[in-house]
Amino acid sequence: MSEKGRFILGIETSCDETAAAIVKDGTTIVSNVVASQIESHKRFGGVVPEIASRHHVEEITLVVEEALRQAEVTMEEIDAIAVTEGPGLVGALLIGVNAAKAIAFAHGKPLVGVHHIAGHIYANRLVKELTFPLVSLVVSGGHTELVYMKEHGHFKVIGETRDDAAGEAYDKVARTLKLPYPGGPHIDRLAQVGSPSIDLPRAWLEEGSYDFSFSGLKSAVINTLHNAKQKGQQILPEDVAASFQASVIDVLVEKTKRATLEYGVKQVLLAGGVAANKGLRARLEETFHEMPDVDLVIPPLFLCTDNAAMIAAVGTVMFEKGYRSGLDLNGNPGLDIEATNKLFTCE
Ligand code: KG4
Ligand code: ZN
Numbered sequence: 001m002s003e004k005g006r007f008i009l010g011i012e013t014s015c016d017e018t019a020a021a022i023v024k025d026g027t028t029i030v031s032n033v034v035a036s037q038i039e040s041h042k043r044f045g046g047v048v049p050e051i052a053s054r055h056h057v058e059e060i061t062l063v064v065e066e067a068l069r070q071a072e073v074t075m076e077e078i079d080a081i082a083v084t085e086g087p088g089l090v091g092a093l094l095i096g097v098n099a100a101k102a103i104a105f106a107h108g109k110p111l112v113g114v115h116h117i118a119g120h121i122y123a124n125r126l127v128k129e130l131t132f133p134l135v136s137l138v139v140s141g142g143h144t145e146l147v148y149m150k151e152h153g154h155f156k157v158i159g160e161t162r163d164d165a166a167g168e169a170y171d172k173v174a175r176t177l178k179l180p181y182p183g184g185p186h187i188d189r190l191a192q193v194g195s196p197s198i199d200l201p202r203a204w205l206e207e208g209s210y211d212f213s214f215s216g217l218k219s220a221v222i223n224t225l226h227n228a229k230q231k232g233q234q235i236l237p238e239d240v241a242a243s244f245q246a247s248v249i250d251v252l253v254e255k256t257k258r259a260t261l262e263y264g265v266k267q268v269l270l271a272g273g274v275a276a277n278k279g280l281r282a283r284l285e286e287t288f289h290e291m292p293d294v295d296l297v298i299p300p301l302f303l304c305t306d307n308a309a310m311i312a313a314v315g316t317v318m319f320e321k322g323y324r325s326g327l328d329l330n331g332n333p334g335l336d337i338e339a340t341n342k343l344f345t346c347e
Pocket of ligand 2: 116120140141272273305306
């Protein structure tokens, strides 16, 4: 470690953003470069894996160089390279993993493979120091989970979606309303001006369960639109958006609140792309305002969507705990976040 501090280079290519960042001491962003591919995937209504891989190949070197340049840090001053190992699109993950391995090998630096969702959770540490135990509501395009953490680097999934992820449900409902991809921000915008006047289901599941389910809600929205069309009735898209959003938020916030009470946590973190949702942010703030003993942390929008600063942040903790990946590191699309817990037992 240089006298300036511990610098970790983070690399993220799990989906449709090619990103590199440098984080100092696990808490301070020194540079954070993201090349988004959204424009290339928009006309297909979703991420096309082959196109994503091709863009990552074209961008990765430029993005890493730019992260170093903006940080005014040399490769010699970097303590380790952290890279998203999984989950994600396998072809996309491989570009980041191979770039990280090449850099680690060429410069003789330690390599640390990290879990993408652990990254989303650690985006919060770039805002505020974590206090344990904590619970994190992770809501992204591919994941909806409640993760309990008793200490740094230790993750326990206490609830997860049984079908669609929250972001996926947003994107599918948006497509039904003929809104562009990614649909989440469009539904959010419409929901602000609509009225939640349509009665839609809330999937609470069994008593005490922290799991989620959004596919029934998605079908209910499609049926409502279909029935209205058959009867020649007009339904305002903003009312559909507001009603859908109210149903999603009711369940997400209520389950987070219950987990907070049951597990006696000190801090609640919001993570993932859907954390950008204005309605969700406002409702969480309202709810936890009434629980002053619990510290609610909501990251700024640029840290909610995919970025590499969050990968460097979790990579720092794993590096400090002594975890190292070998040069045989592979992209792992099905990587389990709880597997991370076992990595430290050999310390
Ligand atoms: O975490 P993320 O950037 O990528 C994954 O790892 O999945 O999340 C992307 C998801 C998309 O489904 C997008 O529609 C959703 O986050 N999203 C939103 C909002 N902004 C992005 N969903 C609801 N409201 C938003 N404002
Ligand atoms: Zn993500």
